[in-house]
Amino acid sequence: MRLRHRIPVRVRHYWRFLAGCLAFLLVLTVAVSTVRIRPYVTSGSDTGGDQVTQDVAGTVDLFDETVAHRIELVFREADYQRMLDAFYDEGEKEYIEADLVIDGTAVPSVGIRLKGNSTLRSLTRDGQSRPGAGGPGGQAGPGGRRAPEGRAEPGGQGAPDAQDGPAGQNGPAGQGAPAGGVGAPAGGVGVPGGFGRSSLKAEEPETLPWLIRFDEYVDGRRYQGHREIAVRVAGMGAGSTVLNEALALDLLAGAGEVAQEYAYTSFTVNDRPTTARLVVEHPDAHFAEDFDGPGVLYKSLATGQFTDQGDDPTAYADDFAQVTMKGSQDLQPVIDLIRWVGTASDAEFDEHLADRLDVASFARYVAWQNLMLNFDDMSGPGRNYYLWYDLGTKRFTVIGWDYNLAFSGDAAQGPLDQGRLGGGGFRGGGTQGPAGAGTNGGEQAAEPPADTTPPGGDAGRDGGPGGAGPGGAGPAGDRPQGAGPQGAGHALKERFLASETFRQVYEDAYRGLYQEVYGNGTALATVDAIGAVLATVDGYDAATATSDAERLRTLIRQRTESLASDEVVTRS
Incomplete structure (x- = not known):
């Protein structure tokens, strides 16, 4: 009786009803738990998208590629190390909070994270690659296989720079890019027409690939309409200046194609040295406005x-x-x-x-x-x-x-x-x-x-x-x-x-x-124009930029000459 009186009166009065509800839930669990739930849209509306509550105007068009820009990031070292721990231990690319200044406009509390999949396979921390990444130091590739010296492991260093998978997760396992190339450090894989890419170091955050998200910590915020921008690094076929990507985007836009906007900017992280980096529009809802x-x-x-x-x-x-x-x-x-x-x-x-x-x-x-x-x-x-x-x-x-x-x-x-x-x-x-x-x-x-x-x-x-x-x-x-x-x-x-x-x-x-890009000399002229802007950016490395530009010009001249006699191009 003492135990019975400890149960609330309402529960004692309705115990049969409560027992029935529990039994019904048990039946649903057993009968329906294996049924696949399919998502359905509830409207056929042709509108949609996240609500924008704040759009920071800035002082200069961020993607005016004809001028030099300036980006400064400040974040806590402890947050950065925790982010690296998550990436090295779990392969997760977590956001950390940072304060950002773009062309003199302060944008506090943005989210930043590492960007890329195979790009990050060459990342080292205290001289060590992430386990299984197949990066410098001869780490084993996927499945524990070790690539022969000077050769890419299948699914490892030999594949190109892949994009991020869903929700920032890694894409296909084992897609990597060699740390070498033409003119690259010894042990890298030679890439015809390539510029090579040096290994990335966690101790040099100013050289890493970053995704900057303006609304990660402030809901609904944009910068000049953009939710995210990417700070790029070279793929396997480009130099540190990423001139090849800038050239591609410039040519596409010049021909009236839908393409991401880009610009060159000085890039400073905490009290580290300033470098010249390429920033690119990340395709999001704002990008869809081009249609x-x-x-x-x-x-x-x-x-x-x-x-x-x-x-x-x-x-x-x-x-x-x-x-x-x-x-x-x-x-x-x-x-x-x-x-x-x-x-x-x-x-x-x-x-x-x-x-x-x-x-x-x-x-x-x-x-x-x-x-x-x-x-x-x-x-x-x-x-x-x-x-x-x-x-x-x-x-x-x-x-x-x-x-x-x-x-x-x-x-x-x-x-x-x-x-x-x-x-x-x-x-x-x-x-x-x-x-x-x-x-x-x-x-x-x-x-x-x-x-x-x-x-x-x-x-x-x-x-x-x-x-x-x-x-x-x-x-x-x-x-x-x-x-x-x-x-x-x-x-x-x-x-x-x-x-x-x-x-x-x-x-x-x-x-x-062909005529629009190569035949009339547009590609060569565009390399020169991009190089002239890059030379005005703080952190610009003249020797590297000159070398990258000349290799790109050489390839363009060869491509122009090779295609000029092709029957597809000459056919009237």
């Missing part, structure tokens, strides 16, 4: 495959991230496109692709990637592209980004050749300097282990896996659809290039862009 009319922006993830994985949108969580209109739109248009590309007959593909894709824009996209020797595009290991879905026309547009591996391949690559790591030098043979010209260093192309599939497969002008044709595309059904990140390949691009119907569209686009 006319309402639409949805989707980001392809480095872990992604362009393959049909059923009707459940959650099955595509590692493939695409929805950037805009969350809650009012969903991933279904992308799923429908993937399924159609994978199942349409060749005749249906030729007849109805234009119903689903802006074909003229896509032809230019593919031509640009070849012209700029950017093998790490939508079909590269990094899966570097966005999809814009126009809600009015119900058609997609493919948008490129992440060009720190552009202008780093074989200058002799033809319009119908498939680009690949090292400019097609995977099978060795011959020595190559910039763009495979046999000068300036005579580095030999990296030759991967036998069990590694090189980016783009074995495809050259005569095709690759699955049949003949540019891009390695064969008949539908025989083609490897959306190969994994290490193997590269993309069903949409491959089928497009293999189609006789779209061949003329592609070649016409290629011919026009």
Whole structure:
């Protein structure tokens, strides 16, 4: 009786009802726990996005690339070390709080974190690489395998700089870039046409790749409309000045293509030395404003495959991230496109692709990637592209980004050749300097282990896996659809290039862009213009910038000359 009276009166009066509720919950748990919960949007609205409560105007347009800028970061050393602990121990890229000054405008309490995946594989801390990163010091690659000296481990140092995966997580494990290259430290892998990249050191935060987020600690805040900006470092094919990426972005914008904005800035971290760095617009909701009319922006993830994985949108969580209109739109248009590309007959593909894709824009996209020797595009290991879905026309547009591996391949690559790591030098043979010209260093192309599939497969002008044709595309059904990140390949691009119907569209686009970029000298003039601005930035290293610029000019001259006699360019 004493125990009974300790129970509250209301509980004693309603114990049967409470017991019934508990029993019902138990039944639901047993019966429904294995049922997959599918997300559905609750509205068909063509509007959406995060609420902006504060937009810092600043004093200078951050992405005015014609002037030098200044960025200063101050953060607590203890926070920085804790961030490094999380990255080294768990592979997590956590934000820390920092105070920021941009061109004299103070922006307190921003979030900053390390950016990149393979870029960070060369990061050392107290001289030690992160366990399993395959960086300096001969660490074992994925699976505990150690790469032979002077050679990239498959899935390790040999792959390009991949983008971040969902929610800032790592992309495909083991995508890395060598610390070496032409003119790089001993032990690095030679990259024809490359500039090399030195190892990153945690003790030098002013040299690291950073993502700066303005609303991480202050909800709804933007800076000149931007939620995030990226402080870039070189990919495997570029020097520390990242001139190649600046050149690519400048050429794209000059031709009227949708491209990220960029600028050069002095960059100071705490009381460390000031360096000259490239900052780039990070594609977010503000980036989507470059398009006319309402639409949805989707980001392809480095872990992604362009393959049909059923009707459940959650099955595509590692493939695409929805950037805009969350809650009012969903991933279904992308799923429908993937399924159609994978199942349409060749005749249906030729007849109805234009119903689903802006074909003229896509032809230019593919031509640009070849012209700029950017093998790490939508079909590269990094899966570097966005999809814009126009809600009015119900058609997609493919948008490129992440060009720190552009202008780093074989200058002799033809319009119908498939680009690949090292400019097609995977099978060795011959020595190559910039763009495979046999000068300036005579580095030999990296030759991967036998069990590694090189980016783009074995495809050259005569095709690759699955049949003949540019891009390695064969008949539908025989083609490897959306190969994994290490193997590269993309069903949409491959089928497009293999189609006789779209061949003329592609070649016409290629011919026009060649004249616009190379034939009239624009590329060379742009290198000079970028270099002139860079020379005014505090922390500018004249010797390095001069060397990088001259290598880039050499590659451009060789590419211009090589393509000038190609039948695609000369055909009237």
